[in-house]
Amino acid sequence: MDYFSEGLAKAVQLLLSLDPETFSAVWATAEVTALALAGSLIMGLPLGFALGHFRFPGRRAVRLFMDWMLSLPTVVIGLIVYALFTTRGPLGEWGFLFTIPGMAVGLTLLGLPIILTMTATAVESTDVRLTETLLSLGADRTQLLFATLSEARFAMALASASAFGRIVSEVGIAMMVGGNIKWQTRTITTAIALETGRGEFATGIALGIVLMLVALVVNLFVALLRRRAGS
Amino acid sequence: MSALYELRGIEAAYEKGENVLHVPQLDIARGEILGLAGHNGSGKSTLLKLLGFLLEARAGSLTFDGALVDRAALRSGHLLRRKAVLLGQETCLLKRSVAANVAYGLKLRGLPAPKELLARALGLVGLDYAQYGARPWRQLSGGEARRVALAARLALDPLALLLDEPTSGLDRASTEHVKRAVLGARENHGATLVIVSHDLTWLSSCADRVLTLDEGRIVNGL
Numbered sequence: 486m487d488y489f490s491e492g493l494a495k496a497v498q499l500l501l502s503l504d505p506e507t508f509s510a511v512w513a514t515a516e517v518t519a520l521a522l523a524g525s526l527i528m529g530l531p532l533g534f535a536l537g538h539f540r541f542p543g544r545r546a547v548r549l550f551m552d553w554m555l556s557l558p559t560v561v562i563g564l565i566v567y568a569l570f571t572t573r574g575p576l577g578e579w580g581f582l583f584t585i586p587g588m589a590v591g592l593t594l595l596g597l598p599i600i601l602t603m604t605a606t607a608v609e610s611t612d613v614r615l616t617e618t619l620l621s622l623g624a625d626r627t628q629l630l631f632a633t634l635s636e637a638r639f640a641m642a643l644a645s646a647s648a649f650g651r652i653v654s655e656v657g658i659a660m661m662v663g664g665n666i667k668w669q670t671r672t673i674t675t676a677i678a679l680e681t682g683r684g685e686f687a688t689g690i691a692l693g694i695v696l697m698l699v700a701l702v703v704n705l706f707v708a709l710l711r712r713r714a715g716s
Numbered sequence: 717m718s719a720l721y722e723l724r725g726i727e728a729a730y731e732k733g734e735n736v737l738h739v740p741q742l743d744i745a746r747g748e749i750l751g752l753a754g755h756n757g758s759g760k761s762t763l764l765k766l767l768g769f770l771l772e773a774r775a776g777s778l779t780f781d782g783a784l785v786d787r788a789a790l791r792s793g794h795l796l797r798r799k800a801v802l803l804g805q806e807t808c809l810l811k812r813s814v815a816a817n818v819a820y821g822l823k824l825r826g827l828p829a830p831k832e833l834l835a836r837a838l839g840l841v842g843l844d845y846a847q848y849g850a851r852p853w854r855q856l857s858g859g860e861a862r863r864v865a866l867a868a869r870l871a872l873d874p875l876a877l878l879l880d881e882p883t884s885g886l887d888r889a890s891t892e893h894v895k896r897a898v899l900g901a902r903e904n905h906g907a908t909l910v911i912v913s914h915d916l917t918w919l920s921s922c923a924d925r926v927l928t929l930d931e932g933r934i935v936n937g938l
Contacts (some may be wrong), residue, residue, distance in 0.1 A: 617770060639811075
């Protein structure tokens, strides 16, 4: 147990002394998570709304595809994005491999199906009488869309929180596409994997504490939303 | 003065089903309170949806406020629905406060929703603004929610108010409030009302005439 308590004490010291290497990983995580979450939300919210609200041919197939994307192993996503961005790949000239934007693309593919399917479900499960109520109150088509979206706001915020939790804690894509480069693409999760492998528990624990605090804040936020949604 | 609604040879149905409403002729005068009675599934709610422009007739013609309601007019159906406001059979409130729910229709029309107006609309259905205004939708009983939904329609002062079972789930005192609100909408704003109800005693006490529907046809009261 000594090594654990020593590791914990050193971890606290690293955090309190704002250790540059530790905080470089924290900053890289914040950067890549923000980019990936923004990408997932910008595409996922309108597409999820369309999937939940409109009835069109092939809708079920799209839904099945998105459900399948949800269960896709992250290493497979990492492999696909790596293949796209490698110098011999179709998007190799973009120079995205082993960069924060490249990792963000991979993590967006992870977050997008979560936002999209949860938003579609939220819109589908809004009260079936809602459309009739809004129309009878005089809503035009645009107002109907925005009002329905607004009624599903708590569920969509939950979707965002879920996607955030998944993106921030991901390791496979970050490792494969980011390359775990110190001071550049090393995130909290890839750093923990590396430091633990090297027996450097203190750094691993310090970063683990940061990740757990983030998870706690996200969970508190989700609990608050659930209460507000009355669910 | 011409009738507010003129229906001729109307045949209506839901989506691809069989016709469930057949109305050879029906005129509803301006300022009239028309009651609709009949068994479940007799076509009352279908007729109300047709009058509220939530359902398009398969055949026949419908004239509202002097203008023929054709497919082109229904493409801008929200303009018609802002004149003829329907309260559906089942209550559905937005996930907002009582005041926000009552103000919502005004907001959709780009109209101001001063507190006095909202308080008056709530007062018409027997709810006190100070007590209920800030209350979230989920803290209302079924009867209170029903009255809030009605207040939201009354606040709009529509040309026609179409009420589907407005008193369902309400106690006697609340039912009286609704009756006063209905009569007040006509007296104060000249509204035309079409009311569906199973409570024939209450309906007869409000309406100028009561039509009975059976299997989608008006069988008496013409």
